[in-house]
Amino acid sequence: MMDEQFWHRKWQQGETGFHQANPNPLLTRNLPALGLSPGGRFFLPLCGKTRDIHWLRANGFQVAGVELSPLAVEQLFAELGIAPRISGAGSLQRHEADGLTIFAGDIFALDHDELGHVDAVYDRAALVALPAPTRTLYAAHLLTVTKRAPQLVITFDYDQSRMEGPPFSVNEAEMRAHYEAAYRLICIESKNVDGGLKGICPARETLWLLEPR
Numbered sequence: 001m002m003d004e005q006f007w008h009r010k011w012q013q014g015e016t017g018f019h020q021a022n023p024n025p026l027l028t029r030n031l032p033a034l035g036l037s038p039g040g041r042f043f044l045p046l047c048g049k050t051r052d053i054h055w056l057r058a059n060g061f062q063v064a065g066v067e068l069s070p071l072a073v074e075q076l077f078a079e080l081g082i083a084p085r086i087s088g089a090g091s092l093q094r095h096e097a098d099g100l101t102i103f104a105g106d107i108f109a110l111d112h113d114e115l116g117h118v119d120a121v122y123d124r125a126a127l128v129a130l131p132a133p134t135r136t137l138y139a140a141h142l143l144t145v146t147k148r149a150p151q152l153v154i155t156f157d158y159d160q161s162r163m164e165g166p167p168f169s170v171n172e173a174e175m176r177a178h179y180e181a182a183y184r185l186i187c188i189e190s191k192n193v194d195g196g197l198k199g200i201c202p203a204r205e206t207l208w209l210l211e212p213r
Helices: 004-012 025-034 051-058 070-080 132-146 172-179
Strands: 041-045 062-067 085-089 092-097 100-104 120-123 151-157 183-192 204-212
Touching: 025 051, 025 151, 025 183, 025 204, 041 051, 041 132, 051 062, 051 070, 062 070, 070 092, 070 100, 120 132, 132 172, 151 172, 172 183, 172 204
Parallel strands: 041 062, 041 120, 062 100, 120 151
Antiparallel strands: 085 092, 092 100, 151 204, 183 204
16 A cells, blocks of 8 residues: 555655646646536646646636645645635545645545546546555546546656656556556657656656546
């Protein structure tokens, strides 16, 4: 399963090099591929305090997310300048305000009834954040909790023996093993990572569109 203490420690110690200062260009360039109208609701698993949430909301979308670290959730709302209403959601805490709902806690404790309807999933850093056995459980859980909503998924493909994750290497064969029974997988964009992943090893970053069958 997910190494919860690893991620809590990262946030507590400010070791958040994975946090990008700007919205991800793979998202901003390719969002139209989903064919959603403004007002649609996105689900961002393991969302941290990503600036992608700011961008999606600025473009008229509602956002739901789940994040293990309560510190990250607090920082997200502080940076947005909004005060959430906080309530219990089973073993999770629900933070809500202005079309934004973030659940603090373990994603595997989130069910469809708590999450509610979502029009699409944007997985920038969830699948690749998890070790191999947990990725299989995660992919299956995501299908259940979102009722097979379409997805945009970003992956990295590299020689895992050259570097420890996260982010972990997830190649096309693994993507198909997780998702091909439920989705048509379309490679929207794929490029080499400038300077290599973490400056250590060559890697390829790919954006996948997953369309429900």
